[in-house]
Amino acid sequence: MDLEYKKREIMKDKEEIIKNINKLKEEKNAIILAHNYQPKDIQKIADFLGDSLELCIKAKETDADIIVFCGVDFMAETAKILNPDKKVLMPEIEGTQCPMAHQLPPDIIKEYREKYPDAPLVVYVNTTAETKALADITCTSANADKVVNSLDAETVLFGPDNNLAYYVQKRTDKKIIPIPIGGGCYVHKKFTLEDLKRVKEKYPNAIVLIHPECNPELQDNADYIASTSGMLRIIINSNEKEFIIGTEVGMIDRIELELEKIGEKKVLIPLREDAICNEMKKITLQKIEKSLLEEIYEIKLDKDIIKRAKVAIERMLNIKG
Template sequence: MSDIVQRINQLKEEKNAVILAHNYQREEIQRIADFVGDSLELCIKAKETDADIIVFCGVDFMAETAKILNSDKKVLIPEIKDIECPMAHQLPAEVVRRAKEEHPDAMVVVYVNTLAETKALADATCTSANADRVVNSLDCDKVLFGPDRNLAYFVSKRTNKEIIPIPEDGHCYVHKKFTVEDVKRVRREYPNAELLVHPECDPEVQDLADYVLSTGGMIRHVLNSDKKEFIIGTECELITRIKLELEKTGEEKVLIPLRKDAICDPMKRITLEKVERCLREEKYEITLDEEIIKKARIAIERMLSVKI
Protein backbone atom coordinates (compact mmCIF):
# COMPACT_ATOMS: atom_id res chain seq x y z
CA MET A 1 0.00 0.00 0.00
CA SER A 2 1.39 3.42 -0.96
CA ASP A 3 2.18 6.05 1.65
CA ILE A 4 -0.55 8.39 0.46
CA VAL A 5 -3.20 5.66 0.64
CA GLN A 6 -2.07 4.86 4.18
CA ARG A 7 -2.36 8.52 5.14
CA ILE A 8 -5.84 8.73 3.61
CA ASN A 9 -6.97 5.65 5.52
CA GLN A 10 -5.54 7.03 8.76
CA LEU A 11 -7.31 10.36 8.28
CA LYS A 12 -10.57 8.57 7.53
CA GLU A 13 -10.33 6.64 10.75
CA GLU A 14 -9.34 9.65 12.84
CA LYS A 15 -12.18 11.78 11.53
CA ASN A 16 -14.86 9.09 11.13
CA ALA A 17 -15.07 9.90 7.43
CA VAL A 18 -16.40 7.93 4.49
CA ILE A 19 -15.36 8.27 0.85
CA LEU A 20 -18.03 7.89 -1.83
CA ALA A 21 -16.96 7.77 -5.47
CA HIS A 22 -18.82 7.69 -8.76
CA ASN A 23 -18.21 4.97 -11.34
CA TYR A 24 -16.50 7.50 -13.62
CA GLN A 25 -13.69 8.31 -11.16
CA ARG A 26 -10.07 7.39 -11.82
CA GLU A 27 -9.00 3.86 -10.86
CA GLU A 28 -6.93 5.01 -7.87
CA ILE A 29 -9.93 6.89 -6.48
CA GLN A 30 -12.22 3.90 -6.97
CA ARG A 31 -9.72 1.72 -5.11
CA ILE A 32 -9.58 3.93 -1.99
CA ALA A 33 -13.33 4.65 -1.83
CA ASP A 34 -15.52 3.00 0.79
CA PHE A 35 -18.26 2.75 -1.81
CA VAL A 36 -18.33 3.18 -5.60
CA GLY A 37 -21.61 3.40 -7.47
CA ASP A 38 -23.95 5.14 -9.87
CA SER A 39 -26.03 8.17 -8.93
CA LEU A 40 -28.88 6.17 -7.39
CA GLU A 41 -26.58 3.88 -5.40
CA LEU A 42 -24.62 6.87 -4.12
CA CYS A 43 -27.84 8.62 -3.06
CA ILE A 44 -28.78 5.57 -1.02
CA LYS A 45 -25.33 5.25 0.55
CA ALA A 46 -25.21 8.95 1.38
CA LYS A 47 -28.49 8.62 3.20
CA GLU A 48 -27.42 5.49 5.11
CA THR A 49 -23.98 6.54 6.33
CA ASP A 50 -23.27 7.16 10.01
CA ALA A 51 -19.97 8.91 9.29
CA ASP A 52 -19.38 12.44 10.56
CA ILE A 53 -17.72 13.50 7.30
CA ILE A 54 -18.62 12.51 3.75
CA VAL A 55 -15.92 13.00 1.12
CA PHE A 56 -17.64 12.91 -2.25
CA CYS A 57 -15.49 12.06 -5.26
CA GLY A 58 -17.68 13.18 -8.11
CA VAL A 59 -19.00 16.38 -9.67
CA ASP A 60 -20.77 19.29 -8.00
CA PHE A 61 -24.39 18.11 -8.03
CA MET A 62 -23.45 14.78 -6.46
CA ALA A 63 -21.86 16.39 -3.43
CA GLU A 64 -24.88 18.71 -3.15
CA THR A 65 -27.19 15.69 -3.15
CA ALA A 66 -25.19 14.12 -0.33
CA LYS A 67 -25.53 17.36 1.65
CA ILE A 68 -29.28 17.50 1.04
CA LEU A 69 -29.62 14.00 2.47
CA ASN A 70 -27.19 14.69 5.34
CA SER A 71 -27.72 18.30 6.35
CA ASP A 72 -26.30 17.55 9.81
CA LYS A 73 -23.03 16.17 8.45
CA LYS A 74 -19.98 17.81 6.92
CA VAL A 75 -19.91 17.05 3.19
CA LEU A 76 -16.64 17.73 1.38
CA ILE A 77 -15.56 17.63 -2.24
CA PRO A 78 -11.80 17.31 -2.93
CA GLU A 79 -11.76 19.88 -5.73
CA ILE A 80 -13.84 22.98 -6.33
CA LYS A 81 -12.41 24.27 -9.63
CA ASP A 82 -13.82 23.01 -12.95
CA ILE A 83 -15.81 20.32 -11.16
CA GLU A 84 -19.19 21.35 -12.55
CA CYS A 85 -21.31 18.87 -14.48
CA PRO A 86 -22.09 20.71 -17.75
CA MET A 87 -25.46 19.00 -18.11
CA ALA A 88 -26.59 19.98 -14.61
CA HIS A 89 -25.96 23.62 -15.44
CA GLN A 90 -28.16 23.37 -18.56
CA LEU A 91 -31.26 23.41 -16.34
CA PRO A 92 -31.15 26.44 -14.02
CA ALA A 93 -34.07 27.03 -11.69
CA GLU A 94 -35.54 29.83 -13.82
CA VAL A 95 -36.03 27.43 -16.75
CA VAL A 96 -38.06 25.12 -14.51
CA ARG A 97 -40.15 28.02 -13.18
CA ARG A 98 -40.94 29.20 -16.70
CA ALA A 99 -41.87 25.68 -17.85
CA LYS A 100 -44.19 25.25 -14.85
CA GLU A 101 -45.94 28.50 -15.75
CA GLU A 102 -46.43 27.29 -19.33
CA HIS A 103 -47.64 23.83 -18.20
CA PRO A 104 -49.43 24.31 -14.86
CA ASP A 105 -51.04 20.86 -15.12
CA ALA A 106 -47.69 19.04 -15.35
CA MET A 107 -45.57 17.52 -12.62
CA VAL A 108 -41.80 18.01 -12.63
CA VAL A 109 -39.19 15.24 -12.60
CA VAL A 110 -35.55 16.23 -12.73
CA TYR A 111 -32.51 14.06 -13.09
CA VAL A 112 -30.29 13.98 -10.01
CA ASN A 113 -27.80 15.52 -12.43
CA THR A 114 -29.16 18.94 -11.49
CA LEU A 115 -28.22 21.62 -8.99
CA ALA A 116 -29.90 21.83 -5.59
CA GLU A 117 -32.00 24.89 -6.44
CA THR A 118 -33.42 23.03 -9.43
CA LYS A 119 -34.21 19.93 -7.39
CA ALA A 120 -36.06 22.16 -4.92
CA LEU A 121 -38.62 22.97 -7.64
CA ALA A 122 -39.25 19.35 -8.62
CA ASP A 123 -41.96 16.95 -7.53
CA ALA A 124 -39.42 14.14 -7.74
CA THR A 125 -35.88 13.45 -8.82
CA CYS A 126 -34.73 10.39 -10.74
CA THR A 127 -31.61 8.66 -12.00
CA SER A 128 -31.02 6.76 -15.21
CA ALA A 129 -31.61 3.59 -13.19
CA ASN A 130 -35.15 4.47 -12.10
CA ALA A 131 -36.38 7.32 -14.32
CA ASP A 132 -39.21 5.34 -15.91
CA ARG A 133 -40.42 3.99 -12.57
CA VAL A 134 -40.38 7.43 -10.97
CA VAL A 135 -42.38 8.94 -13.82
CA ASN A 136 -44.89 6.10 -13.79
CA SER A 137 -45.35 6.48 -10.03
CA LEU A 138 -46.73 10.02 -10.40
CA ASP A 139 -50.45 10.76 -10.48
CA CYS A 140 -50.49 12.93 -13.59
CA ASP A 141 -50.72 12.75 -17.36
CA LYS A 142 -47.99 15.24 -18.24
CA VAL A 143 -44.40 15.44 -16.96
CA LEU A 144 -41.80 18.15 -17.38
CA PHE A 145 -38.55 16.18 -17.52
CA GLY A 146 -35.00 17.44 -17.59
CA PRO A 147 -32.27 18.16 -18.27
CA ASP A 148 -31.26 15.21 -20.47
CA ARG A 149 -33.35 14.99 -23.63
CA ASN A 150 -32.12 11.49 -24.44
CA LEU A 151 -33.13 10.17 -21.04
CA ALA A 152 -36.51 11.80 -21.67
CA TYR A 153 -36.72 9.78 -24.92
CA PHE A 154 -35.86 6.60 -22.99
CA VAL A 155 -38.64 7.34 -20.48
CA SER A 156 -41.17 8.26 -23.17
CA LYS A 157 -40.89 4.75 -24.61
CA ARG A 158 -41.75 3.28 -21.22
CA THR A 159 -44.72 5.37 -20.15
CA ASN A 160 -48.11 6.53 -21.39
CA LYS A 161 -47.55 9.99 -19.94
CA GLU A 162 -46.70 13.00 -22.08
CA ILE A 163 -43.01 13.80 -21.55
CA ILE A 164 -41.91 17.39 -22.16
CA PRO A 165 -38.11 17.81 -22.16
CA ILE A 166 -36.70 20.86 -20.41
CA PRO A 167 -34.58 22.43 -21.78
CA GLU A 168 -35.24 21.38 -25.37
CA ASP A 169 -31.71 20.13 -26.01
CA GLY A 170 -30.27 19.17 -22.62
CA HIS A 171 -27.52 16.60 -22.98
CA CYS A 172 -24.33 15.01 -21.65
CA TYR A 173 -21.42 15.99 -23.87
CA VAL A 174 -19.73 12.61 -23.31
CA HIS A 175 -22.70 10.49 -24.37
CA LYS A 176 -23.46 12.79 -27.32
CA LYS A 177 -20.16 11.63 -28.84
CA PHE A 178 -21.52 8.17 -29.61
CA THR A 179 -22.83 7.76 -33.16
CA VAL A 180 -24.44 5.12 -35.34
CA GLU A 181 -21.14 4.92 -37.22
CA ASP A 182 -19.37 4.07 -33.95
CA VAL A 183 -21.85 1.25 -33.34
CA LYS A 184 -21.41 -0.17 -36.85
CA ARG A 185 -17.60 0.01 -36.62
CA VAL A 186 -17.32 -1.75 -33.26
CA ARG A 187 -19.96 -4.33 -34.15
CA ARG A 188 -17.90 -5.26 -37.22
CA GLU A 189 -14.79 -5.66 -35.08
CA TYR A 190 -16.57 -7.60 -32.32
CA PRO A 191 -19.54 -9.38 -33.91
CA ASN A 192 -20.13 -11.61 -30.87
CA ALA A 193 -20.15 -8.80 -28.30
CA GLU A 194 -23.25 -7.41 -26.63
CA LEU A 195 -23.72 -3.66 -26.93
CA LEU A 196 -24.65 -1.90 -23.68
CA VAL A 197 -25.35 1.83 -23.87
CA HIS A 198 -26.43 4.50 -21.41
CA PRO A 199 -29.84 6.21 -21.80
CA GLU A 200 -28.03 9.54 -22.16
CA CYS A 201 -26.97 8.37 -25.64
CA ASP A 202 -28.86 9.65 -28.69
CA PRO A 203 -32.07 7.76 -29.59
CA GLU A 204 -30.61 6.23 -32.74
CA VAL A 205 -27.77 4.74 -30.68
CA GLN A 206 -30.15 3.48 -28.00
CA ASP A 207 -32.27 1.81 -30.67
CA LEU A 208 -29.26 -0.18 -31.96
CA ALA A 209 -28.17 -1.41 -28.54
CA ASP A 210 -28.80 -4.83 -27.07
CA TYR A 211 -29.45 -3.20 -23.70
CA VAL A 212 -29.94 0.40 -22.52
CA LEU A 213 -28.77 0.53 -18.91
CA SER A 214 -27.53 2.81 -16.15
CA THR A 215 -23.89 2.38 -15.18
CA GLY A 216 -24.94 0.26 -12.22
CA GLY A 217 -27.14 -1.79 -14.54
CA MET A 218 -24.23 -2.34 -16.93
CA ILE A 219 -22.03 -3.63 -14.11
CA ARG A 220 -24.66 -6.09 -12.91
CA HIS A 221 -25.39 -7.24 -16.47
CA VAL A 222 -21.75 -7.99 -17.28
CA LEU A 223 -21.12 -9.75 -13.97
CA ASN A 224 -24.23 -11.93 -14.26
CA SER A 225 -24.10 -12.70 -17.98
CA ASP A 226 -22.79 -15.90 -19.56
CA LYS A 227 -21.49 -13.80 -22.45
CA LYS A 228 -17.79 -13.00 -22.64
CA GLU A 229 -17.59 -9.86 -24.79
CA PHE A 230 -19.26 -6.50 -24.16
CA ILE A 231 -19.16 -3.15 -25.91
CA ILE A 232 -19.58 -0.41 -23.29
CA GLY A 233 -21.33 2.76 -24.45
CA THR A 234 -20.67 5.16 -21.60
CA GLU A 235 -17.76 6.99 -19.96
CA CYS A 236 -14.63 4.86 -20.31
CA GLU A 237 -13.87 4.63 -16.59
CA LEU A 238 -16.86 2.33 -16.16
CA ILE A 239 -14.70 -0.34 -17.79
CA THR A 240 -12.21 0.22 -14.98
CA ARG A 241 -14.99 -0.29 -12.45
CA ILE A 242 -16.16 -3.52 -14.10
CA LYS A 243 -12.59 -4.84 -14.25
CA LEU A 244 -12.17 -4.16 -10.53
CA GLU A 245 -15.32 -6.18 -9.86
CA LEU A 246 -14.11 -8.99 -12.13
CA GLU A 247 -10.84 -9.09 -10.17
CA LYS A 248 -12.85 -10.21 -7.14
CA THR A 249 -14.37 -13.14 -9.02
CA GLY A 250 -11.36 -14.16 -11.09
CA GLU A 251 -13.47 -14.08 -14.25
CA GLU A 252 -12.07 -12.83 -17.53
CA LYS A 253 -14.28 -10.91 -19.93
CA VAL A 254 -13.55 -8.68 -22.89
CA LEU A 255 -14.69 -5.07 -22.42
CA ILE A 256 -14.58 -2.78 -25.43
CA PRO A 257 -15.22 0.99 -25.23
CA LEU A 258 -17.67 2.20 -27.84
CA ARG A 259 -15.36 5.22 -28.08
CA LYS A 260 -11.95 5.55 -26.43
CA ASP A 261 -12.37 9.32 -26.07
CA ALA A 262 -15.59 9.09 -24.02
CA ILE A 263 -14.07 10.94 -21.07
CA CYS A 264 -15.79 13.21 -18.54
CA ASP A 265 -13.14 15.82 -17.79
CA PRO A 266 -14.69 17.18 -14.55
CA MET A 267 -14.73 13.65 -13.09
CA LYS A 268 -10.98 13.39 -13.61
CA ARG A 269 -10.16 16.50 -11.56
CA ILE A 270 -9.99 14.49 -8.34
CA THR A 271 -6.69 12.86 -7.41
CA LEU A 272 -5.30 11.01 -4.39
CA GLU A 273 -3.39 14.14 -3.39
CA LYS A 274 -6.60 16.17 -3.40
CA VAL A 275 -8.45 13.54 -1.37
CA GLU A 276 -5.69 13.59 1.25
CA ARG A 277 -5.77 17.39 1.42
CA CYS A 278 -9.54 17.33 1.60
CA LEU A 279 -9.46 15.07 4.65
CA ARG A 280 -6.57 16.85 6.33
CA GLU A 281 -7.88 20.41 5.85
CA GLU A 282 -11.60 19.50 5.62
CA LYS A 283 -12.08 21.41 2.41
CA TYR A 284 -14.00 22.10 0.26
CA GLU A 285 -17.21 22.03 2.29
CA ILE A 286 -20.62 22.00 0.58
CA THR A 287 -23.03 24.56 2.04
CA LEU A 288 -26.64 25.05 0.94
CA ASP A 289 -29.56 27.22 1.97
CA GLU A 290 -31.74 25.41 4.53
CA GLU A 291 -34.95 26.08 2.59
CA ILE A 292 -33.37 24.66 -0.58
CA ILE A 293 -32.29 21.57 1.37
CA LYS A 294 -35.78 21.08 2.79
CA LYS A 295 -37.55 21.31 -0.58
CA ALA A 296 -34.97 19.33 -2.54
CA ARG A 297 -34.99 16.55 0.06
CA ILE A 298 -38.71 16.03 -0.52
CA ALA A 299 -38.07 15.43 -4.24
CA ILE A 300 -35.17 13.06 -3.55
CA GLU A 301 -37.06 11.15 -0.86
CA ARG A 302 -39.93 10.69 -3.29
CA MET A 303 -37.51 9.10 -5.74
CA LEU A 304 -36.04 6.84 -3.06
CA SER A 305 -39.52 5.66 -2.07
CA VAL A 306 -40.06 4.18 -5.55
CA LYS A 307 -39.22 0.48 -5.61
CA ILE A 308 -36.23 -0.40 -7.74
Protein backbone atom coordinates in the same frame (compact mmCIF):
# COMPACT_ATOMS: atom_id res chain seq x y z
CA MET B 1 16.91 9.43 -13.36
CA ASP B 2 16.33 5.75 -14.21
CA LEU B 3 12.73 5.22 -15.41
CA GLU B 4 12.17 2.10 -13.27
CA TYR B 5 13.49 3.91 -10.21
CA LYS B 6 11.13 6.81 -10.91
CA LYS B 7 8.18 4.39 -11.19
CA ARG B 8 9.10 2.78 -7.88
CA GLU B 9 9.29 6.21 -6.21
CA ILE B 10 5.86 7.13 -7.58
CA MET B 11 4.41 3.86 -6.27
CA LYS B 12 6.05 4.46 -2.88
CA ASP B 13 4.52 7.94 -2.74
CA LYS B 14 1.11 6.57 -3.72
CA GLU B 15 1.22 3.90 -1.01
CA GLU B 16 2.18 6.54 1.56
CA ILE B 17 -0.71 8.79 0.50
CA ILE B 18 -3.21 5.90 0.67
CA LYS B 19 -1.91 4.95 4.10
CA ASN B 20 -2.37 8.53 5.29
CA ILE B 21 -5.87 8.74 3.80
CA ASN B 22 -6.91 5.60 5.68
CA LYS B 23 -5.43 6.99 8.90
CA LEU B 24 -7.27 10.28 8.50
CA LYS B 25 -10.53 8.48 7.72
CA GLU B 26 -10.28 6.52 10.95
CA GLU B 27 -9.34 9.54 13.05
CA LYS B 28 -12.16 11.68 11.67
CA ASN B 29 -14.86 9.02 11.17
CA ALA B 30 -14.93 9.80 7.46
CA ILE B 31 -16.20 7.82 4.47
CA ILE B 32 -15.21 8.14 0.81
CA LEU B 33 -17.99 7.84 -1.77
CA ALA B 34 -16.94 7.65 -5.42
CA HIS B 35 -18.80 7.53 -8.70
CA ASN B 36 -18.18 4.79 -11.26
CA TYR B 37 -16.52 7.29 -13.63
CA GLN B 38 -13.79 8.26 -11.17
CA PRO B 39 -10.12 7.42 -11.99
CA LYS B 40 -9.09 3.86 -11.09
CA ASP B 41 -6.88 4.94 -8.18
CA ILE B 42 -9.90 6.64 -6.59
CA GLN B 43 -12.18 3.67 -7.26
CA LYS B 44 -9.74 1.38 -5.45
CA ILE B 45 -9.71 3.37 -2.20
CA ALA B 46 -13.41 4.28 -2.05
CA ASP B 47 -15.49 2.89 0.82
CA PHE B 48 -18.40 2.80 -1.55
CA LEU B 49 -18.46 2.92 -5.33
CA GLY B 50 -21.61 3.28 -7.38
CA ASP B 51 -23.91 5.15 -9.71
CA SER B 52 -26.03 8.18 -8.79
CA LEU B 53 -28.87 6.18 -7.24
CA GLU B 54 -26.58 3.88 -5.23
CA LEU B 55 -24.60 6.88 -3.96
CA CYS B 56 -27.81 8.71 -2.97
CA ILE B 57 -28.87 5.71 -0.90
CA LYS B 58 -25.43 5.26 0.67
CA ALA B 59 -25.20 8.96 1.50
CA LYS B 60 -28.54 8.74 3.29
CA GLU B 61 -27.54 5.62 5.26
CA THR B 62 -24.03 6.56 6.42
CA ASP B 63 -23.26 7.29 10.07
CA ALA B 64 -19.91 8.92 9.24
CA ASP B 65 -19.25 12.44 10.50
CA ILE B 66 -17.51 13.43 7.26
CA ILE B 67 -18.43 12.40 3.70
CA VAL B 68 -15.70 12.87 1.11
CA PHE B 69 -17.43 12.84 -2.24
CA CYS B 70 -15.41 11.94 -5.32
CA GLY B 71 -17.59 12.97 -8.22
CA VAL B 72 -19.01 16.19 -9.60
CA ASP B 73 -20.79 19.08 -7.90
CA PHE B 74 -24.40 17.90 -8.00
CA MET B 75 -23.44 14.59 -6.36
CA ALA B 76 -21.79 16.23 -3.38
CA GLU B 77 -24.75 18.60 -3.10
CA THR B 78 -27.12 15.61 -3.04
CA ALA B 79 -25.10 14.06 -0.22
CA LYS B 80 -25.35 17.34 1.72
CA ILE B 81 -29.11 17.57 1.12
CA LEU B 82 -29.56 14.08 2.57
CA ASN B 83 -27.10 14.77 5.41
CA PRO B 84 -27.55 18.43 6.37
CA ASP B 85 -25.86 17.92 9.74
CA LYS B 86 -22.78 16.17 8.35
CA LYS B 87 -19.69 17.72 6.82
CA VAL B 88 -19.57 16.96 3.08
CA LEU B 89 -16.25 17.59 1.34
CA MET B 90 -15.21 17.60 -2.30
CA PRO B 91 -11.47 17.02 -2.82
CA GLU B 92 -11.54 19.46 -5.75
CA ILE B 93 -13.91 22.36 -6.32
CA GLU B 94 -12.44 23.93 -9.47
CA GLY B 95 -13.62 22.41 -12.74
CA THR B 96 -15.88 19.78 -11.16
CA GLN B 97 -19.16 21.38 -12.21
CA CYS B 98 -21.24 18.98 -14.33
CA PRO B 99 -22.26 20.97 -17.45
CA MET B 100 -25.60 19.16 -17.76
CA ALA B 101 -26.48 19.89 -14.14
CA HIS B 102 -26.53 23.60 -14.98
CA GLN B 103 -28.71 23.33 -18.09
CA LEU B 104 -32.02 23.65 -16.24
CA PRO B 105 -31.99 26.91 -14.25
CA PRO B 106 -35.04 28.29 -12.37
CA ASP B 107 -36.08 30.69 -15.15
CA ILE B 108 -36.59 27.82 -17.63
CA ILE B 109 -38.53 25.84 -15.01
CA LYS B 110 -40.77 28.87 -14.38
CA GLU B 111 -41.47 29.23 -18.10
CA TYR B 112 -42.58 25.60 -18.47
CA ARG B 113 -44.51 25.56 -15.18
CA GLU B 114 -46.61 28.46 -16.47
CA LYS B 115 -47.23 26.68 -19.78
CA TYR B 116 -48.05 23.31 -18.16
CA PRO B 117 -49.42 24.20 -14.68
CA ASP B 118 -50.82 20.72 -13.98
CA ALA B 119 -47.75 18.75 -15.09
CA PRO B 120 -45.42 17.51 -12.33
CA LEU B 121 -41.72 18.23 -12.80
CA VAL B 122 -39.29 15.30 -12.70
CA VAL B 123 -35.64 16.31 -12.62
CA TYR B 124 -32.63 14.09 -13.08
CA VAL B 125 -30.37 14.01 -10.01
CA ASN B 126 -27.80 15.47 -12.43
CA THR B 127 -29.09 18.95 -11.55
CA THR B 128 -28.19 21.67 -9.05
CA ALA B 129 -29.65 21.77 -5.55
CA GLU B 130 -31.60 24.89 -6.53
CA THR B 131 -33.25 23.01 -9.41
CA LYS B 132 -34.06 19.98 -7.24
CA ALA B 133 -35.76 22.35 -4.78
CA LEU B 134 -38.18 23.36 -7.55
CA ALA B 135 -38.97 19.79 -8.61
CA ASP B 136 -41.80 17.50 -7.55
CA ILE B 137 -39.52 14.47 -7.60
CA THR B 138 -36.04 13.48 -8.76
CA CYS B 139 -34.89 10.42 -10.73
CA THR B 140 -31.72 8.69 -11.86
CA SER B 141 -30.97 6.83 -15.07
CA ALA B 142 -31.60 3.60 -13.13
CA ASN B 143 -35.15 4.48 -12.08
CA ALA B 144 -36.39 7.28 -14.39
CA ASP B 145 -39.17 5.21 -15.99
CA LYS B 146 -40.32 3.88 -12.61
CA VAL B 147 -40.45 7.42 -11.18
CA VAL B 148 -42.47 8.79 -14.08
CA ASN B 149 -44.91 5.86 -14.02
CA SER B 150 -45.47 6.39 -10.29
CA LEU B 151 -46.98 9.83 -10.92
CA ASP B 152 -50.72 10.47 -11.14
CA ALA B 153 -50.54 12.71 -14.21
CA GLU B 154 -50.96 12.36 -17.96
CA THR B 155 -48.30 14.95 -18.84
CA VAL B 156 -44.89 15.18 -17.17
CA LEU B 157 -42.15 17.80 -17.43
CA PHE B 158 -38.77 16.04 -17.53
CA GLY B 159 -35.30 17.54 -17.55
CA PRO B 160 -32.60 18.25 -18.34
CA ASP B 161 -31.48 15.19 -20.36
CA ASN B 162 -33.46 14.88 -23.61
CA ASN B 163 -32.05 11.43 -24.39
CA LEU B 164 -33.15 10.11 -21.00
CA ALA B 165 -36.55 11.67 -21.72
CA TYR B 166 -36.64 9.68 -24.99
CA TYR B 167 -35.79 6.51 -23.05
CA VAL B 168 -38.63 7.18 -20.58
CA GLN B 169 -41.14 8.07 -23.30
CA LYS B 170 -40.64 4.60 -24.83
CA ARG B 171 -41.58 3.08 -21.45
CA THR B 172 -44.64 5.09 -20.43
CA ASP B 173 -48.10 6.05 -21.72
CA LYS B 174 -47.67 9.52 -20.27
CA LYS B 175 -46.72 12.49 -22.42
CA ILE B 176 -43.15 13.55 -21.65
CA ILE B 177 -42.21 17.20 -22.19
CA PRO B 178 -38.37 17.39 -22.29
CA ILE B 179 -36.92 20.60 -20.86
CA PRO B 180 -34.82 22.41 -21.94
CA ILE B 181 -34.66 21.60 -25.64
CA GLY B 182 -31.19 20.18 -26.39
CA GLY B 183 -30.32 19.28 -22.79
CA GLY B 184 -27.89 16.42 -22.30
CA CYS B 185 -24.44 15.05 -21.45
CA TYR B 186 -21.59 16.06 -23.75
CA VAL B 187 -19.82 12.73 -23.19
CA HIS B 188 -22.77 10.53 -24.13
CA LYS B 189 -23.70 12.77 -27.05
CA LYS B 190 -20.31 11.96 -28.62
CA PHE B 191 -21.40 8.44 -29.50
CA THR B 192 -22.70 7.94 -33.05
CA LEU B 193 -24.20 5.09 -35.02
CA GLU B 194 -21.01 5.11 -37.11
CA ASP B 195 -19.01 4.45 -33.92
CA LEU B 196 -21.21 1.47 -33.17
CA LYS B 197 -20.95 0.07 -36.70
CA ARG B 198 -17.15 0.45 -36.64
CA VAL B 199 -16.70 -1.34 -33.30
CA LYS B 200 -19.32 -3.97 -34.10
CA GLU B 201 -17.47 -4.87 -37.32
CA LYS B 202 -14.39 -5.64 -35.25
CA TYR B 203 -16.32 -7.46 -32.50
CA PRO B 204 -19.41 -8.92 -34.24
CA ASN B 205 -20.34 -11.17 -31.31
CA ALA B 206 -20.05 -8.51 -28.62
CA ILE B 207 -23.10 -7.53 -26.57
CA VAL B 208 -23.89 -3.80 -26.93
CA LEU B 209 -24.59 -1.90 -23.69
CA ILE B 210 -25.78 1.69 -24.11
CA HIS B 211 -26.44 4.30 -21.41
CA PRO B 212 -29.85 6.06 -21.63
CA GLU B 213 -28.06 9.42 -21.86
CA CYS B 214 -26.95 8.35 -25.37
CA ASN B 215 -28.70 9.50 -28.55
CA PRO B 216 -31.90 7.69 -29.63
CA GLU B 217 -30.28 5.90 -32.61
CA LEU B 218 -27.76 4.31 -30.22
CA GLN B 219 -30.51 3.25 -27.82
CA ASP B 220 -32.50 1.76 -30.71
CA ASN B 221 -29.55 -0.42 -31.74
CA ALA B 222 -28.48 -1.64 -28.29
CA ASP B 223 -28.78 -5.12 -26.87
CA TYR B 224 -29.32 -3.47 -23.49
CA ILE B 225 -29.97 0.11 -22.39
CA ALA B 226 -28.78 0.43 -18.81
CA SER B 227 -27.44 2.72 -16.13
CA THR B 228 -23.88 2.07 -15.02
CA SER B 229 -25.06 -0.18 -12.18
CA GLY B 230 -27.30 -1.98 -14.66
CA MET B 231 -24.36 -2.52 -17.02
CA LEU B 232 -22.32 -4.01 -14.20
CA ARG B 233 -25.09 -6.44 -13.23
CA ILE B 234 -25.65 -7.54 -16.82
CA ILE B 235 -21.96 -8.28 -17.41
CA ILE B 236 -21.42 -10.06 -14.08
CA ASN B 237 -24.46 -12.29 -14.64
CA SER B 238 -23.94 -12.98 -18.34
CA ASN B 239 -22.29 -16.03 -19.90
CA GLU B 240 -21.16 -13.86 -22.83
CA LYS B 241 -17.48 -12.86 -22.99
CA GLU B 242 -17.40 -9.67 -25.10
CA PHE B 243 -19.17 -6.39 -24.35
CA ILE B 244 -19.20 -3.00 -26.08
CA ILE B 245 -19.54 -0.32 -23.39
CA GLY B 246 -21.45 2.80 -24.46
CA THR B 247 -20.74 5.13 -21.57
CA GLU B 248 -17.83 7.03 -19.98
CA VAL B 249 -14.61 4.98 -20.16
CA GLY B 250 -14.12 4.97 -16.38
CA MET B 251 -16.91 2.42 -16.19
CA ILE B 252 -14.59 -0.16 -17.73
CA ASP B 253 -12.21 0.21 -14.75
CA ARG B 254 -15.16 -0.34 -12.40
CA ILE B 255 -16.32 -3.48 -14.21
CA GLU B 256 -12.77 -4.87 -14.30
CA LEU B 257 -12.41 -4.35 -10.54
CA GLU B 258 -15.59 -6.34 -9.92
CA LEU B 259 -14.58 -9.10 -12.35
CA GLU B 260 -11.22 -9.40 -10.57
CA LYS B 261 -13.04 -10.01 -7.27
CA ILE B 262 -14.86 -13.04 -8.70
CA GLY B 263 -11.87 -14.27 -10.71
CA GLU B 264 -13.41 -13.71 -14.14
CA LYS B 265 -12.02 -12.05 -17.25
CA LYS B 266 -14.16 -10.61 -20.03
CA VAL B 267 -13.41 -8.44 -23.04
CA LEU B 268 -14.67 -4.90 -22.43
CA ILE B 269 -14.59 -2.66 -25.50
CA PRO B 270 -15.14 1.10 -25.17
CA LEU B 271 -17.51 2.43 -27.81
CA ARG B 272 -15.17 5.42 -27.95
CA GLU B 273 -11.76 5.72 -26.28
CA ASP B 274 -12.27 9.49 -25.89
CA ALA B 275 -15.59 9.22 -24.01
CA ILE B 276 -14.09 11.01 -21.02
CA CYS B 277 -15.84 13.21 -18.49
CA ASN B 278 -13.16 15.82 -17.83
CA GLU B 279 -14.90 17.02 -14.68
CA MET B 280 -14.85 13.52 -13.15
CA LYS B 281 -11.10 13.19 -13.65
CA LYS B 282 -10.11 16.28 -11.63
CA ILE B 283 -9.87 14.38 -8.35
CA THR B 284 -6.60 12.72 -7.31
CA LEU B 285 -5.31 10.80 -4.29
CA GLN B 286 -3.26 13.85 -3.27
CA LYS B 287 -6.37 16.04 -3.34
CA ILE B 288 -8.33 13.55 -1.22
CA GLU B 289 -5.52 13.51 1.35
CA LYS B 290 -5.40 17.31 1.47
CA SER B 291 -9.19 17.60 1.67
CA LEU B 292 -9.34 15.21 4.63
CA LEU B 293 -6.37 16.76 6.37
CA GLU B 294 -7.56 20.37 6.06
CA GLU B 295 -11.29 19.55 5.76
CA ILE B 296 -11.65 21.44 2.50
CA TYR B 297 -13.72 22.04 0.31
CA GLU B 298 -16.97 21.89 2.28
CA ILE B 299 -20.33 21.91 0.51
CA LYS B 300 -22.62 24.53 2.00
CA LEU B 301 -26.23 25.06 0.91
CA ASP B 302 -29.09 27.34 1.95
CA LYS B 303 -31.30 25.64 4.57
CA ASP B 304 -34.50 26.30 2.62
CA ILE B 305 -32.97 24.82 -0.55
CA ILE B 306 -31.92 21.74 1.43
CA LYS B 307 -35.41 21.33 2.93
CA ARG B 308 -37.24 21.54 -0.41
CA ALA B 309 -34.72 19.52 -2.42
CA LYS B 310 -34.73 16.78 0.22
CA VAL B 311 -38.48 16.30 -0.29
CA ALA B 312 -37.98 15.70 -4.03
CA ILE B 313 -35.11 13.26 -3.48
CA GLU B 314 -36.83 11.31 -0.71
CA ARG B 315 -39.99 10.96 -2.80
CA MET B 316 -37.81 9.14 -5.33
CA LEU B 317 -36.13 6.99 -2.67
CA ASN B 318 -39.51 6.02 -1.21
CA ILE B 319 -40.83 4.52 -4.45
CA LYS B 320 -41.17 0.79 -3.92
CA GLY B 321 -40.64 -2.06 -6.35
